[in-house]
Amino acid sequence: MHYTYILLCVDDVRERRKFYIGSTDNLNKRIVAHKNKEVQTTKSFDQIELIYFEGCRNKTDARKRELQLKTGFGRGYINRRIKNYFREIDTRE
Secondary structure, three states: OEEEEEEEEEEOOOOEEEEEEEEEOOHHHHHHHHHOOOOOOOOOOOEEEEEEEEEEOOHHHHHHHHHHHOOHHHHHHHHHHOHHHHHHHHHHO
């Protein structure tokens, strides 16, 4: 299996949040790499949380989905798909 995944990255010092969208064939190992600051793009963030993932049968499909989610339409899809998650975050703060 190959996975397309979305991380919510939070930097408390700079007060910023960012979605990181990626794909991998080993989701657990990749998340650990992000949390251990081994990934250049996300290493400046204090908190990294897996908030969404999809499974695909092959690498090509996972990569195509990753690219779709990185478009304006894809980001809108993400916001609609996980809007309840964001409501939970807002109630925690």
